[in-house]
Amino acid sequence: MSPRESPTVRAPTADPDATRRLESVDATSATQSDRSVERVGDAYRSQVKVSGTFRQEFDLSEYPFDITVLGARFGLLGASLFGVVLSMRAVSLTGTSFGVTLVDQIHLATLLHTLVGVGCTSCVLYRWADPEAQTPVRRTNTAVAVATTAAYLIANAVSTGLAVT
Incomplete structure (x- = not known):
């Protein structure tokens, strides 16, 4: 590679696979919905709504x-x-x-x-x-x-x- 060439940088993709692999170890049942991916500069942000019943109770x-x-x-x-x-x-x-x-x-x-x-x-x-x-x-x-x-x-x-x- 010559000094004028720059290495190839691979930007993350818009594939929301990371949110598909999300698991909740304290959930008795959980569903995922409303997946979305947003591009921010050269990166992507993925989010997912998780609903379910969890074993930990939070007394608010x-x-x-x-x-x-x-x-x-x-x-x-x-x-x-x-x-x-x-x-x-x-x-x-x-x-x-x-x-x-x-x-x-x-x-x-x-x-x-x-x-x-x-x-x-x-x-x-x-x-x-x-x-x-x-x-x-x-x-x-x-x-x-x-x-x-x-x-x-x-x-x-x-x-x-x-x-x-």
Whole structure:
């Protein structure tokens, strides 16, 4: 081959054989329909609609309340604790007053609220493995979230009201 000649490159074909060989090992029955092939540049994309009955059940009624979300909640709560502690430390370095100030009260209320969230999330993770406990755990989680948030807001409103008057 001379330097001016380029090697022959074979582009993929439009034959959707790859989708015909598709198998679902957890399907009790599966059908394939609506095959299509689309050319994108020098390549082809094939797709197929697969319908059937699969042995794995996906309970989407529990969707927003899964392990990934709980892990993200732990990360967010951990970051909140870090932020509150840093803010408390910064305020204590700049102030020279004795006693508990309004800013200290707000920090302590925030710290308590966040720690209750960590405790509730830990309980949810511990109890979530038992399928019979999932409904009560969800109710408890919602009740704790509403109650602690209401208590947090009321505590801050009272603290602020007493500081202003």
